[in-house]
Amino acid sequence: xxxxxxxxxxxxxxxxxxxxxxxxxxxxxxxxxxxxxxxxxxxxxxxxxxxxxxxxxxxxxxxxxxxxxxxxxxxxxxxxxxxxxxxxxxxxxxxxxxxxxxxxxxxxxxxxxxxxxxxxxxxxxxxxxxxxxxxxxxxxxxxxxxxxxxxxxxxxxxxxxxxxxxxxxxxxxxxxxxxxxxxxxxxxxxxxxxxxxxxxxxxxxxxxxxxxxxxxxxxxxxxxxxxxxxxxxxxxxxxxxxxxxxxxxxxxxxxxxxxxxxxxxxxxxxxxxxxxxxxxxxxxxxxxxxxxxxxxxxxxxxxxxxxxxxxxxxxxxxxxxxxxxxxxxxxxxxxxxxxxxxxxxxxxxxxxx
Ligand code: 5AD
Ligand code: FES
Numbered sequence: 001x002x003x004x005x006x007x008x009x010x011x012x013x014x015x016x017x018x019x020x021x022x023x024x025x026x027x028x029x030x031x032x033x034x035x036x037x038x039x040x041x042x043x044x045x046x047x048x049x050x051x052x053x054x055x056x057x058x059x060x061x062x063x064x065x066x067x068x069x070x071x072x073x074x075x076x077x078x079x080x081x082x083x084x085x086x087x088x089x090x091x092x093x094x095x096x097x098x099x100x101x102x103x104x105x106x107x108x109x110x111x112x113x114x115x116x117x118x119x120x121x122x123x124x125x126x127x128x129x130x131x132x133x134x135x136x137x138x139x140x141x142x143x144x145x146x147x148x149x150x151x152x153x154x155x156x157x158x159x160x161x162x163x164x165x166x167x168x169x170x171x172x173x174x175x176x177x178x179x180x181x182x183x184x185x186x187x188x189x190x191x192x193x194x195x196x197x198x199x200x201x202x203x204x205x206x207x208x209x210x211x212x213x214x215x216x217x218x219x220x221x222x223x224x225x226x227x228x229x230x231x232x233x234x235x236x237x238x239x240x241x242x243x244x245x246x247x248x249x250x251x252x253x254x255x256x257x258x259x260x261x262x263x264x265x266x267x268x269x270x271x272x273x274x275x276x277x278x279x280x281x282x283x284x285x286x287x288x289x290x291x292x293x294x295x296x297x298x299x300x301x302x303x304x305x306x307x308x309x310x311x312x313x314x315x316x317x318x319x320x321x322x323x324x325x326x327x328x329x330x331x332x333x334x335x336x337x338x339x340x341x342x343x344x345x346x347x348x349x350x351x352x353x
Contacts, residue, residue, distance in 0.1 A: 005034045011261045012038045016221075019214055025258065026210050032254055032288075039257035039289030042264050047291045049335045052267065052342030053326070054103040054136065055096035055297035058306035059084040063109025065140070066175045067163075069205060071236035071307045072109050078238045082302050083113060086122050093126055096297045097133070099323045100339040104130070105159065105294060107138035114139070116146050120153040127154030134341050136198075141182055144189040151193050158190045159198040161229060164205065165219035166212040173205060187223055196344055198227030198267070203255055204247020205233040213255070217262065226344040227292070228259050228266050231273030234309035246309075249278045253288045260289030267292050267344055276313050282326075283333040292342070293330065295322035 002010065007025045011017050017025065025035075060083045061072045072079050084092075093104050104126060108114065119139065126135055137150055138159035147158070162183055164170050170180040190197045201216045202208075220228060232247030252274055259268055269292040270285030278284065282293060296303055296314050303315040314322055330337050 004028050004030070008035050008038050008261075011258070012042060015262050015264065022214050022217065022258075023210050026213060026251075026254065028254075032250070032257065035254065035257045036288045039260035040287060043260055043289050043291055046264055046345055050291065050338045050340070050342075051286065051330050051335045052103070052292045052340060053101055053323075053337055054105050054269075054292060054294040054342075055092070055099075055101035056105045056107060056294045057084070057089055057092045057096075058107050058296065058298045058302070059089050060108035060111040060114060061302075061306050062111040062113065064112060065110050065178065067178070068173055068175070068240045069202070069233060069236070071239060071309055073239060076238045079307070080305050082305050083111070084299070084302070086118075086125065088299065089122055090125060090129065092297045092299065093130060093133075097130060100337075101297065102132065102339060102341045103134040103136060103157075104297070105136040105138055107159070110140040116142075116149050119146075120149055123150055123153040123155050132341070134196075134343070141178075141186050144193070147186070147190055147195070148193055151195060155195070157196040157198065157227070159227065159229065160186055160190070161198075161200040161202075162187065162216070162219060162223075163201055164208065164212055165201075165215040169205075169207055169209075169212045172207050184219075187225070191223070191225075196226040197223070198229055199223060199225045200227075200229035202233040202247065202273075203230055203252040204245075206241050206244040208233075208247075217258070220259075221262070224263075226267060227269070228263060229269050229271060230255055230259070231271035232277050234273055234276060234311075236307070236309045246277060249274065249281060249284070253284055256285055256288040256290050265345055265347055267342070269294050272296075272313060273309065276309070276311055280329075283329055286330065286333045286335055291335075293326055293337075295326055 066074045135155045136157035232252045234246045268290040270282040270290035274281035
């Protein structure tokens with residue numbers, strides 16, 4: 001069996017490892033510096049020290065789904081529900097644009113109030129007012145026709161984490177109505193339509209094994225998404241998983257680095273969940289290979305209500321200063337925030353191998 005540095009080097013050079021070697025890498029005991037340095041090297045070769053910012057607008061916390069891990073699941077009667085109006089959403093964009101954001105991410109639960117017509121109207125208006133910005137949707141599983149309609153209205157990107165690529169594990173995280181096969185269908189439809197697609201999974205969700213994670217990586221190799229979002233699972237008291245412990249920061253960081261080496265060109269966020277479990281979680285994520293941060297642009301009055309998990313950061317009085325706060329944090333990690341649309345960089349034909 002290869003040593004840890006040998007595994008890292010092979011992964012960096014070939015962007016792949018056989019299952020047993022991936023398992024050894026993921027379960028390795030001891031410091032990860034060699035891995036983080038390799039990931040940072042790959043990241044700097046492609047993206048330099050640039051960090052892209054995405055303005056996240058959490059516009060509804062109503063959801064028709066009942067995922068066992070999620071704080072805004074339908075059956076959580078303690079969740080105080082809200083929706084932002086089209087005008088409120090546009091105000092968030094206006095404010096975000098002035099702060100230097102060139103990507104707006106509209107994220108919400110699967111809320112039937114937002115019919116295709118309403119989503120299309122919002123997207124059309126953002127497109128009209130901010131022609132130089134990317135519009136990212138993160139509103140769950142829809143029909144191919146709906147995805148096409150949003151795309152035609154001007155949306156460019158779509159985030160839909162697959163959550164887990166293991167069929168039994170997927171079943172244990174979701175009630176019967178939801179199907180891994182449909183989620184995958186959505187992701188391939190989105191890609192075919194022409195969206196830049198983001199997928200991903202939670203690290204340390206209840207019942208997750210190293211084998212599940214390897215299946216996640218294999219699924220991502222097949223999908224070849226432009227963006228991959230991962231963060232630790234964090235428990236929420238009003239869910240069936242309330243008693244399940246949160247995921248590990250260390251394993252999340254290790255996976256960020258593994259993803260950077262397997263997908264050198266991917267856009268990888270240092271997630272809010274990572275920043276929630278560790279005061280310097282996002283900085284550590286950047287140093288492990290992440291190159292995106294997604295601060296919240298939602299009105300301060302609703303931020304606490306979009307509570308997927310407990311103790312979420314950036315929901316208090318400090319929230320309005322996220323841009324400045326993040327700039328200092330990114331700077332302290334050795335990178336810099338840029339005002340740019342931040343599209344995925346694709347490799348040219350000669351660059352591979
Ligand atoms: N902890 C961490 N992440 C969560 N998500 C949902 N619930 C939780 C939780 N309890 C993640 C899911 C979803 C994304 C928007 O947030 O991966 O796709
Ligand atoms: Fe939001 Fe620091 S990033 S307050």
